[in-house]
Amino acid sequence: MTNLRDNVGPFFGQYGGRFMPESLIAAIDELAAAYEETKTDPAFQAELAELHRSYTGRPSIITEVPRFAKHAGGARIILKREDLNHTGSHKINNVLGQALLTRKIGKTRVIAETGAGQHGVATATAAALFGMECTIFMGEVDTQRQALNVARMRLLGAEVVSVTTGSRTLKDAINEAYREWVTSVETTNYIFGTAAGPHPFPAMVRDFQKIIGEEARQQVLDLTGRLPDAVAACVGGGSNAIGIFHAFLDDPSVRLYGYEAAGDGIDTDRHAASIERGRPGILHGARSYLLQDDDGQTIESHSISAGLDYPGVGPEHAWLNDIGRATYLPATDTEAMEALRLLSRTEGIIPAIESAHALAGALKLGKELGPDSIILVNLSGRGDKDVATAGAWFDLFDEGARQE
Amino acid sequence: MTVRVDGASATIAARRDAGSGALVGYLPVGFPDLATSIDAAVALVENGVDILELGLPYSDPVMDGIVIQQATQTALAAGFRVRDVFSAVEGIRSRVDAPVLVMTYWNPVLQYGVDRFADDLRSAGGSGLITPDITPDSAADWIATSDRTGLDRVFLAAPSSTDARLADTVAASRGFVYAVSTMGITGTRQDVDAAARGLVGRLKAAGAENACVGIGISTADHVREVLEYADGAIVGTAIVKSLADGGVTALARFAAELSDGLH
Numbered sequence: 001m002t003n004l005r006d007n008v009g010p011f012f013g014q015y016g017g018r019f020m021p022e023s024l025i026a027a028i029d030e031l032a033a034a035y036e037e038t039k040t041d042p043a044f045q046a047e048l049a050e051l052h053r054s055y056t057g058r059p060s061i062i063t064e065v066p067r068f069a070k071h072a073g074g075a076r077i078i079l080k081r082e083d084l085n086h087t088g089s090h091k092i093n094n095v096l097g098q099a100l101l102t103r104k105i106g107k108t109r110v111i112a113e114t115g116a117g118q119h120g121v122a123t124a125t126a127a128a129l130f131g132m133e134c135t136i137f138m139g140e141v142d143t144q145r146q147a148l149n150v151a152r153m154r155l156l157g158a159e160v161v162s163v164t165t166g167s168r169t170l171k172d173a174i175n176e177a178y179r180e181w182v183t184s185v186e187t188t189n190y191i192f193g194t195a196a197g198p199h200p201f202p203a204m205v206r207d208f209q210k211i212i213g214e215e216a217r218q219q220v221l222d223l224t225g226r227l228p229d230a231v232a233a234c235v236g237g238g239s240n241a242i243g244i245f246h247a248f249l250d251d252p253s254v255r256l257y258g259y260e261a262a263g264d265g266i267d268t269d270r271h272a273a274s275i276e277r278g279r280p281g282i283l284h285g286a287r288s289y290l291l292q293d294d295d296g297q298t299i300e301s302h303s304i305s306a307g308l309d310y311p312g313v314g315p316e317h318a319w320l321n322d323i324g325r326a327t328y329l330p331a332t333d334t335e336a337m338e339a340l341r342l343l344s345r346t347e348g349i350i351p352a353i354e355s356a357h358a359l360a361g362a363l364k365l366g367k368e369l370g371p372d373s374i375i376l377v378n379l380s381g382r383g384d385k386d387v388a389t390a391g392a393w394f395d396l397f398d399e400g401a402r403q404e
Numbered sequence: 405m406t407v408r409v410d411g412a413s414a415t416i417a418a419r420r421d422a423g424s425g426a427l428v429g430y431l432p433v434g435f436p437d438l439a440t441s442i443d444a445a446v447a448l449v450e451n452g453v454d455i456l457e458l459g460l461p462y463s464d465p466v467m468d469g470i471v472i473q474q475a476t477q478t479a480l481a482a483g484f485r486v487r488d489v490f491s492a493v494e495g496i497r498s499r500v501d502a503p504v505l506v507m508t509y510w511n512p513v514l515q516y517g518v519d520r521f522a523d524d525l526r527s528a529g530g531s532g533l534i535t536p537d538i539t540p541d542s543a544a545d546w547i548a549t550s551d552r553t554g555l556d557r558v559f560l561a562a563p564s565s566t567d568a569r570l571a572d573t574v575a576a577s578r579g580f581v582y583a584v585s586t587m588g589i590t591g592t593r594q595d596v597d598a599a600a601r602g603l604v605g606r607l608k609a610a611g612a613e614n615a616c617v618g619i620g621i622s623t624a625d626h627v628r629e630v631l632e633y634a635d636g637a638i639v640g641t642a643i644v645k646s647l648a649d650g651g652v653t654a655l656a657r658f659a660a661e662l663s664d665g666l667h
C-alpha cells in the first residue's frame with residue numbers, strides 16, 4: 001500500500017495536470033522547479049517556520065466547544081482556530097510560503113485573485129512585509145459584498161482591481177489575474193490562493209496548508225488521547241480542507257467530510273457544489289469537477305459566501321471523492337448562517353461564513369455519529385469581514401443606520 | 405466518406421511562392437449573431453483574407469483582451485451553442501474557398517468529445533484547430549485524434565518558450581505554428597513587438613515550415629512588416645472591432661485595406 005499522503009501531483013487519479021497557455025509555461029515551470037528545491041532546503045523551511053511562529057502566531061490553538069456541541073447530538077466538537085491567525089484566516093499559511101518563493105526566484109511584484117478578500121488581504125500583507133508591489137484582482141460582486149477587505153488591502157498598500165467581466169466573481173478574478181500574469185510575467189509572480197489551478201499549485205498550496213492538520217492531529221491526541229472520528233471543513237477551491245485532511249489521509253478510522261456551498265439548495269440553479277453537481281472538465285489549468293453546461297461553458301456559481309463562490313474545486317478533492325476517502329456534502333446559505341449565529345451565541349466566536357458551512361455540516365454529523373464521537377472542525381476564518389452580510393441577513397441594523 | 409479538406413499549409417505555401425505571405429483573419433462565431441458572423445467571414449475572404457480563424461465563444465477566455473471578450477460574451481448571451489460552429493464552417497465553405505481553422509479553448513471540445521468534434525469539423529469542411537490553452541505535452545488525446553482525421557493542429561509558441569519547448573511545439577504542430585508576438589493577450593497595439601521577429605527566427609531554426617504571427621497586429625503596415633519575416637500575419641481584435649463598430653460593410657473595407665498589395 002502506498003500512502004495517500006505521498007501524492008505530489010501533477011495528477012491525482014485522472015484529475016489535475018497543467019492545461020495552460022504556452023505563454024505561462026516558462027513561469028510555471030520556474031515556480032515548480034524553485035518549489036522542488038525548497039522542499040529540501042533547511043534555510044527556507046526554517047525561515048517559513050519562524051514566520052509562522054512570530055508573525056502568524058502558529059501553532060494555532062484548538063478550542064473545544066461544548067455549548068455549541070449540545071446542538072450536535074452531544075458529540076464532542078473541537079475547532080482548529082485558523083481564525084486566530086494574523087489576517088484572520090488560513091490563507092496566510094500559503095501566502096507566506098509563496099512569498100518566500102517569490103523572493104527566491106527574484107521577482108519583485110506579486111498578483112493574486114481573491115473571492116472573500118482573505119487571500120487578497122493575506123497577499124497584500126505579505127507584500128508589505130517583504131517590500132513587494134502587489135495587485136489584487138477581485139470580482140466586482142465581491143468588492144461590494146466584502147468592501148471591508150477591499151479597504152484593508154488598500155490600507156496595506158496593494159492595488160485592488162475590480163473585475164467587471166463574466167460573472168464578476170472569483171472565477172473571473174482568476175481569468176483576469178492570468179491575463180495580467182501573461183503580460184508581466186518577467187517581474188511578477190502569481191500567488192494562487194487555493195489548492196486548484198495548474199500543477200504545481202494544487203500540491204504546493206496543500207503542502208503550505210498541511211501544517212493545519214499536522215498541528216491539529218497532535219493537539220487532538222493530546223487533548224482526548226485519541227484521533228477524532230471525523231474531520232470537517234468547508235470547500236471552496238479546497239485549500240483549508242486539504243490542509244486539515246492531509247495529516248489524516250492515512251488514518252483509516254478518521255472520516256473526512258468536505259462541505260460545499262449549496263447556496264439556495266443543490267436542486268436549485270443557485271449553488272456552488274461542484275463535486276455534488278458538476279462533472280469533470282478543465283478550468284483554470286486543471287482537470288477536476290466543474291459546474292458546466294452541456295457545451296462545457298462554465299456555469300456561474302452562487303453562494304452567500306464569496307470565498308466558496310467558485311464553480312470548480314481542487315483536483316486532489318476530486319480524486320479523494322472518487323476513491324471514497326473523503327465525502328463531500330452540501331450546506332446551504334441558510335444552514336451556514338444559522339450555524340454562524342449559533343457559534344457566536346453559544347461560544348462567543350464569530351466564524352467566517354465560509355467556515356460556518358463546515359459548522360453546519362458538523363451539527364448534522366454529530367447527530368449521526370453520536371454522543372461519544374469526536375469531530376474536528378477547521379474554523380478556517382473569522383467573521384469580522386462578514387458582519388455587514390450577517391447584519392443584513394438577520395436584520396441586525398437599526399433603521400437608518402444601515403450601511404453598505 | 406468525407407471530402408478531403410486541404411489544411412492551411414497548402415495555402416501558406418502558395419502565398420509564399422507568390423513572394424508574399426498569408427493573411428489570417430479572426431472572427432468569433434455567433435457575433436453579433438450566427439448569420440452575420442458567416443457573412444462577415446465570407447466578406448473577409450472576398451476581401452483578401454487567405455485563411456480564416458473562427459473563434460468558438462467560451463465563458464472563460466483567459467488569452468483574450470476586452471474587445472474579443474465582449475464579442476464572445478455577446479455571442480454566448482445570444483444563445484451560441486458549440487454545434488453552431490459546424491454550421492458556420494459549412495456555411496462559409498459553401499460560399500468561399502479558404503481553409504477554416506477553429507480557435508477554441510479546450511473544455512468545450514473535451515465536453516463535446518474530442519473525436520466527435522474532430523469528425524464533425526471535418527465533415528463541415530473545417531481544416532483544424534488552434535488551441536490557445538493547451539500545449540502539446542497536455543494534448544495527447546487531441547494529437548491522436550488529429551492524426552486519425554488529418555486535421556491541422558496549431559499550437560502556440562511564445563517569446564518565453566525555451567528552445568526545447570519550441571522544438572516540441574514545432575514537431576507537434578501541423579498547418580503552422582502560431583507565434584505569439586508579445587507577452588500578452590489579444591488586443592490592438594501601436595507597434596508589433598520586436599520579440600516576434602526573434603521568435604519566428606527561433607521557430608525556423610527549430611524546423612518550422614510555417615510560422616504565423618498573431619496578437620497585436622492591427623494595421624496594414626503591421627501586416628506588411630510581419631510578412632517580411634513570417635509566413636503569415638494573424639489579425640484578430642482589429643477585425644472584430646471593425647465588425648462591432650460598422651458591421652459587415654466596415655469589416656469588408658478594413659479587410660481590403662489589410663490585404664491591399666499583398667496579392
Ligand SMILES: Cc1ncc(COP(=O)(O)O)c(C=O)c1O
Pocket residue numbers: 089090115116117118119193194195234235236237238239240241306307308352354355380381382
Ligand atoms: C475563511 C475562509 N475559509 C475558506 C475559504 C475557501 O477557500 P478554500 O476552499 O481554498 O479553503 C476562504 C476563501 O476565501 C476563506 O476566506
